[in-house]
Amino acid sequence: GQQVMQIPQYQHVQEGEDFTTYCNSSTTLSNIQWYKQRPGGHPVFLIQLVKSGEVKKQKRLTFQFGEAKKNSSLHITATQTTDVGTYFCAGRWNQAGTALIFGKGTTLSVSS
Amino acid sequence: EPEVTQTPSHQVTQMGQEVILRCVPISNHLYFYWYRQILGQKVEFLVSFYNNEISEKSEIFDDQFSVERPDGSNFTLKIRSTKLEDSAMYFCASSRFSYEQYFGPGTRLTVT
Numbered sequence: 001g002q003q004v005m006q007i008p009q010y011q012h013v014q015e016g017e018d019f020t021t022y023c024n025s026s027t028t029l030s031n032i033q034w035y036k037q038r039p040g041g042h043p044v045f046l047i048q049l050v051k052s053g054e055v056k057k058q059k060r061l062t063f064q065f066g067e068a069k070k071n072s073s074l075h076i077t078a079t080q081t082t083d084v085g086t087y088f089c090a091g092r093w094n095q096a097g098t099a100l101i102f103g104k105g106t107t108l109s110v111s112s
Numbered sequence: 113e114p115e116v117t118q119t120p121s122h123q124v125t126q127m128g129q130e131v132i133l134r135c136v137p138i139s140n141h142l143y144f145y146w147y148r149q150i151l152g153q154k155v156e157f158l159v160s161f162y163n164n165e166i167s168e169k170s171e172i173f174d175d176q177f178s179v180e181r182p183d184g185s186n187f188t189l190k191i192r193s194t195k196l197e198d199s200a201m202y203f204c205a206s207s208r209f210s211y212e213q214y215f216g217p218g219t220r221l222t223v224t
Contacts, residue, residue, distance in 0.1 A: 001171065033212075035155075042203055042215040043155060088155060098143055098160035099168045100213065105154055 002027065004091045006103030013110055019076040021106035023089035030095040032072045034063060037105070038085040046074075046087075079110050114138045116216035118204050124222045125194055133189045133219045135204030144187045145205040145213060146179065148172070155203065161187065194223045 005024045013019050023032065031050040035043035047056055049065035049072060056063045062075045076083055086107045090100040117136045125131050137144050146158040159179055160167040166179065178190045187206075191198055201220050205213040 037155075042217050043213075045212045045214070048211060090155075097168060098145070098162065099157045099170065100145075101157060102147075102155040 002091070002093050002101050004029075004032075004089055004101060004103040006089055006106055008106055009104065010107050011109070013079050013108070015081060015110050015112045016078050019079050019083070019108055021074050021087050021089075021108075023072045023074075023091070023103050025070050025091055025093075027093060028069045029072075029091045029093055030069075030097070031092050032065060033090045033092075033100060034072075034074055035088045035090060035102075036085050037088065041085075043088060076108075079108070081110050081112055084108060084110050116204055116206055116214050118202075118216040118219050120219060121217065122220045122222070124224065127196060127223055128193050130190065130192050131194055131221065133191075133202050133204075133221070135187045135189070135206075135216055136185050137187055137204065137206030138208075138214055139185070141206035141208050141214070143167070143207045143209070143213075144179075144181070145207075146189045147203045147205065147215075148200040149203065149218075150200045158189070191221075194221075196223050199223045 033048045034046040037043045053067045054065040060077045064073045086105040088102050088105040090102045119134045144161040147155050149155045157170050159169040159173045180188050201218045203218045204216045207213045
């Protein structure tokens with residue numbers, strides 16, 4: 001079945017350092033979403049990317065969708081302790097589809 | 113702010129028993145979903161529901177599982193004859209359109 005690969009699985013940074021997680025599909029995605037899950041919490045929607053080469057920013061977070069729509073990344077600038085959690089990408093291959101296929105997530109820990 | 117609610121927060125059941133997990137989606141949402149997350153692992157899509165019928169389902173969603181929208185507000189997931197490997201956090205989600213999904217807090221199912 002369809003799947004998205006996400007790396008790294010874990011990342012530890014010092015507060016103020018940058019962080020990036022990458023998501024990759026072997027086949028072209030229709031769109032990709034990013035979610036954040038705090039420890040013990042539920043996934044919370046961050047953003048959806050639809051267009052080839054799309055770049056979106058939310059304050060210190062920058063999301064990119066590759067030109068071929070097979071990969072995506074989330075970059076956090078100057079991490080803060082509040083950024084701690086697991087970041088999941090979730091892909092759709094069918095524009096009319098409803099199913100979201102999640103990557104395994106990248107768990108970010110931040111030390112102050 | 114409207115939110116998805118789920119009951120119970122924790123359900124313990126014996127292997128072979130039937131369980132019903134309940135969800136109240138956000139009131140003006142049209143799409144409803146069930147996901148599960150085994151401890152420490154990725155979020156897995158089970159089923160999506162739209163216009164009173166299943167839109168998509170994953171390989172996990174076999175004859176052991178069923179969903180229902182018994183009235184205008186509730187959305188349920190029934191698991192017949194539970195197995196040990198059904199132990200997981202089950203998340204309900206809803207969306208206005210096939211876009212940003214709002215997740216509930218989850219029901220932790222423990223099968224003993």
